[in-house]
Amino acid sequence: xxxxxxxxxWRGQSRRSFxxxxxxxxxxxxxxxLAVQLYDRxxxxxxxxxxxxxxxxxxxxxxxxxxxxxxxxxxxxxxxAEVEELRGQAFVQELAPFRGNSFAAAMTMEQFxxxxxxxxxxxxxxxxxxxxxxxxxxxxEDARIPVILSSEFLNLYNAVLAPxxxxxxxxxxxxxxxxxxxxxIGNGQxxxxxxxxxxxxxxxxxxxxxGEFLSWANEEYGSGERAEYARVIAQVSxxxxxxxxxxxxxxxxxxxxxxxxxxxxxxxxxxxxxLAFLGLLFFALATVIFLMAFELTISRSRQEIDLLIxxxxxxxxxxxxxxxxxxxxxxxxxxxxxxLLLVVVNLLSDAISAQGLAIESGIWSGVxxxxxxxxxxxxxxxxxxxxxxxxxxxR
Amino acid sequence: MQLRLQKVKPPNIPEARIRQxxxxxxxxxxxxxxxxxxxxxxxxxxxxxxxxxxxxRREFSGKYELxxxxxxxxxxxxxxxxxxxxxxxxxxxxxxxPQATGMENIRLKSELRPVSAGKDIPAMAKRLGMDDKLDRPxxxxxxxxxxxxxxxxxxxxxxxxxxxxxxFSHLDEANIGFARALMxxxxxxxxxxxxxxxxxxxxxxxxxxxxxx
Numbered sequence: 001x002x003x004x005x006x007x008x009x010w011r012g013q014s015r016r017s018f019x020x021x022x023x024x025x026x027x028x029x030x031x032x033x034l035a036v037q038l039y040d041r042x043x044x045x046x047x048x049x050x051x052x053x054x055x056x057x058x059x060x061x062x063x064x065x066x067x068x069x070x071x072x073x074x075x076x077x078x079x080x081a082e083v084e085e086l087r088g089q090a091f092v093q094e095l096a097p098f099r100g101n102s103f104a105a106a107m108t109m110e111q112f113x114x115x116x117x118x119x120x121x122x123x124x125x126x127x128x129x130x131x132x133x134x135x136x137x138x139x140x141e142d143a144r145i146p147v148i149l150s151s152e153f154l155n156l157y158n159a160v161l162a163p164x165x166x167x168x169x170x171x172x173x174x175x176x177x178x179x180x181x182x183x184x185i186g187n188g189q190x191x192x193x194x195x196x197x198x199x200x201x202x203x204x205x206x207x208x209x210x211g212e213f214l215s216w217a218n219e220e221y222g223s224g225e226r227a228e229y230a231r232v233i234a235q236v237s238x239x240x241x242x243x244x245x246x247x248x249x250x251x252x253x254x255x256x257x258x259x260x261x262x263x264x265x266x267x268x269x270x271x272x273x274x275l276a277f278l279g280l281l282f283f284a285l286a287t288v289i290f291l292m293a294f295e296l297t298i299s300r301s302r303q304e305i306d307l308l309i310x311x312x313x314x315x316x317x318x319x320x321x322x323x324x325x326x327x328x329x330x331x332x333x334x335x336x337x338x339x340l341l342l343v344v345v346n347l348l349s350d351a352i353s354a355q356g357l358a359i360e361s362g363i364w365s366g367v368x369x370x371x372x373x374x375x376x377x378x379x380x381x382x383x384x385x386x387x388x389x390x391x392x393x394x395r
Numbered sequence: 396m397q398l399r400l401q402k403v404k405p406p407n408i409p410e411a412r413i414r415q416x417x418x419x420x421x422x423x424x425x426x427x428x429x430x431x432x433x434x435x436x437x438x439x440x441x442x443x444x445x446x447x448x449x450x451x452r453r454e455f456s457g458k459y460e461l462x463x464x465x466x467x468x469x470x471x472x473x474x475x476x477x478x479x480x481x482x483x484x485x486x487x488x489x490x491x492x493p494q495a496t497g498m499e500n501i502r503l504k505s506e507l508r509p510v511s512a513g514k515d516i517p518a519m520a521k522r523l524g525m526d527d528k529l530d531r532p533x534x535x536x537x538x539x540x541x542x543x544x545x546x547x548x549x550x551x552x553x554x555x556x557x558x559x560x561x562x563f564s565h566l567d568e569a570n571i572g573f574a575r576a577l578m579x580x581x582x583x584x585x586x587x588x589x590x591x592x593x594x595x596x597x598x599x600x601x602x603x604x605x606x607x608x
Contacts (some may be wrong), residue, residue, distance in 0.1 A: 001506045004499060011494050307490055310451060311504050312478030315471060394471055 005308065005321035009301045017296070021289035022333060028282030029337040029374055033367050034344060035275040038268070040364040041345075058128065058203050059239060059255045060098075061086070062231045066252070077228035091236050091244045096125040097229035098206070099214055102222030103186030107195070110179065115167055117157070119182065122206040123214040128233045133199030138210040145182060146198045148208040149175070154200065172200060186221030204233065287378050290326075291385050298322060298389045309394050319387045327379055334375045338363065396462050396481055396555035398425040398448065403457035405447065408440045417606040418444060420457075425588065427555060430601065433592040435608035441592045442487055444608060445560040448590070449484050450474040479508045483554035485562040489545040493534035497525065497544040500533060505551035520547055523573050539565040546574050550581050557582055557589040563598055571598055 061078075068074035078086070078097065087095045101121040109115050126132055135146050154170065162169045170178065175197050182195045201208065218225055236244060248255060298305065305318060341363065400423040404413055413419040418433070419440065425431060435441035446452040447459065450466065459466040461477065469477070491500050501516055520526040523543045533541055542565045549557065557578065563571045575598060582589055591600055592608070 001502075004502060004506070007499070008492055008495060008503065304492060307492065308503070309471075309475075310449075310478070310490065312475050312507050313503075314475045 002317065002320050005313070005317065006324050008304050008308065009297070009318075009321050010324060013297050013300060017289055017293035021286045021293060022329065024282045024286035024289065025330070025378070026333050026337055026340075028279050028284075028286055029334065029371070030340050030344075031275050031279030032283060032374060033279075033337055033341050033371055035272050035279055036370045037341060037345060037364055037367045038275070038348075039272055040366055057235055057237075057239065059234050059236055060204060060231055061234060061248070061253050061255050064252045064254045075228060077226075077230050078232055079228050083229065083232060086232060086234065089244075089247060091238065091241045091247075092234045093237055094127070094235040096128055096233055098122045098124050098231040098233065099211065099225070100230055101214065102218050102224065102226060103184060104221075105185075105217075106183045108181045108183050108192065109168075110181070112167060115165070116183065117161065117167075119207045121209050121214060121217075122204075122231075123209055123211040124204065124233055125211075128204070128235070129208070130201050130203045131199060135196065135198045136210065138213040140212075140216060143194060145193055145195045145209060145213055147182075147195050148199045148201050149197050150205045150207065151200045151202050152205050153207060184217055184221045189221055191221075283374065283378075287381065290378065290382055294322060294326075294382060294386050295389055298386065298393065302393060305390065305393055315387060315390050315394060318390055319383060322386045322390070323383055326382060330375055330379055334371055338367075338371065341367065396427055397460075398556070399423070399458075399460040399463075401458040401460070403447070403455050403459055405440060405443050405452065405455045407443060412439055416440075416608055418608050423606070425590070425604075427588060428586055429588040430582075430603045431588065431590045432597050432600065432602040432605040433590060433608050434595045434605060435592050436594065439608040441608055442560055445484065445486070445558050445590075445592055448556075448558060449482050450477060480553050481555045482558055483549040483552050483556070484558040485542075485545050485549045485560060487560040487564070489541055491533045491541055491545060491548075494532055496530050496532055497536065497540075497547075498529040500544055501529075501548045501551055504548045508552055510551070510553045516547065516551060519550055519577060522577055523547060523570065537565075539567070539570065542566060543570065543574065546578070550577060554585055555587050557587060559589060559591045559593075561593050562591075575599055 063069065063076050063078065065076055066074075069076040083095070083097055086092060099122065105119045105121050106116040107119050108117075126136070129148065133146075133148065136148070138145060154172065154175065157167075158169045161167060180195050180197070181192045184191045184193065215225065238244070247253075301322075305322075308318060309315075345363070400418065400421075402420055402422065403418075404420050408416075408419055416439065417423070433441065433444065435444070443452060447455060450469065453466075461481070492503070495503070497520075498516065505516065517526050517529065520529055523546065525540065525543050525547065528536060528540055533544060536544065542562065546562060559578075563574065566574060578589070579600070581587075589600075591597070591602070597605075
């Protein structure tokens with residue numbers, strides 16, 4: 001019956017307005033859902049990091065390795081004067097060099113005799129650590145060496161090294177319990193010592209050991225303490241500071257990707273705002289066009305609707321007939337929008353990862369909620385307007 | 396269903412007409428399953444009466460009751476219910492959808508409240524000589540054919556009262572006979588009454604009551 005009613009009411013009606021509104025609706029909904037998705041998956045993560053000062057206020061700096069450094073004509077390391085020059089810059093609040101190992105170090109496991117993962121050991125002042133975990137100290141009497149692993153290092157190990165070398169994978173909890181050893185080689189000596197992962201760092205991409213241990217090991221197995229530093233860590237007031245960027249360019253220094261997140265966050269915020277604005281604009285326009293097109297349809301079919309009411313048809317059944325295929329079409333457009341979003345998210349995922357920002361795959365549950373709210377609201381609003389127009393006609 | 400008009404006066408009927416009327420301004424009780432002929436000269440409010448009974452015209456003074464219920468208290472839902480199952484009507488101006496086919500016009504009514512008669516529309520159409528014209532748009536049919544579509548539409552629903560507003564104005568004697576037989580058959584099946592409003596002809600219907608409008 002609804003189909004027959006639909007034929008009576010929609011016979012001879014133009015559907016052009018609905019096609020235009022549908023295109024606008026699809027664009028608007030897609031933009032809005034993309035903005036919601038990116039807000040959760042990218043922006044909110046960066047924002048939280050920024051607000052907590054976990055990432056962006058700390059920059060790990062190193063010299064850009066160019067031909068001069070490769071050819072040995074320029075040092076790839078910071079000397080004391082360069083460290084002091086950096087420390088003297090207005091944008092630097094605190095600064096400390098990383099001390100590295102001057103001996104070979106590799107992680108081993110008793111159960112995997114072939115396993116040897118070279119470890120770039122470093123040490124930095126405790127004030128620059130994300131957190132200072134329990135057991136973070138070492139003295140010559142201690143047999144076990146505490147280690148803070150970079151979260152990224154563990155990710156890299158699990159994602160690339162473990163599968164390629166057939167090594168076991170570790171969760172954060174598991175690796176903290178697992179009996180690992182470190183093989184120290186240098187000065188004609190070789191020694192295996194137990195290590196324990198006591199914490200993880202999101203800020204510093206390295207394998208950190210206490211300064212006391214590094215000093216001792218450099219003396220025992222290496223060439224002693226170096227007077228140059230491959231990397232320094234600086235706490236800065238504003239990672240987006242133009243003076244900071246100019247200084248780094250002039251000096252040919254590079255920074256960790258974390259710093260970029262500050263500026264990336266700003267750009268992303270603007271992009272999300274633009275996306276959300278355009279989405280809302282298209283969405284609102286499409287909704288208004290839908291409502292007007294329905295009112296026009298009812299107005300043009302006034303005589304038919306009036307006669308249908310005279311024959312005994314009820315307003316709910318007429319509302320369904322006027323709405324016609326609107327509800328399934330809107331739901332279909334919602335489905336297409338989600339599919340488009342999946343494609344865009346996958347494309348963006350690679351691009352964003354290349355910028356050093358992590359993005360989770362898949363669609364955030366909030367997007368589904370947003371889609372339900374947007375689709376539900378446009379359907380409810382349209383059905384309400386159709387019903388209200390019919391009530392006015394039926395008086 | 397019992398219909399009662401108590402001193403009902405529509406605003407468009409002159410007072411002089413009302414004074415002579417056996418309907419307007421009087422108390423009129425139409426009990427269920429009655430067969431009523433309303434003799435209505437032009438301008439006496441014949442169509443007004445049909446529309447008033449069917450709930451299309453609600454501007455009047457007095458009281459109109461359906462089974463003791465005041466029609467003034469009826470809302471859209473109640474009138475929909477009455478039009479779906481209590482009244483069936485053949486309008487003088489037919490009120491068909493001109494672009495739709497005869498069959499579509501009939502189905503728009505019959506599928507609201509299906510009855511067994513509605514299942515055999517082609518058979519009923521055949522009795523009125525319309526079986527081969529059901530699939531044609533109404534605006535391609537003659538006035539007499541349209542009138543027969545309107546009659547068929549009225550036959551395919553349940554009803555307590557069949558309201559007929561000059562239903563045979565474009566039919567010849569033979570077709571009037573076919574239509575009358577079909578109507579009486581359906582009235583019997585539904586145990587319903589009918590009210591035939593015309594210019595004074597009973598078209599061969601046996602009526603219980605004749606009223607001058």
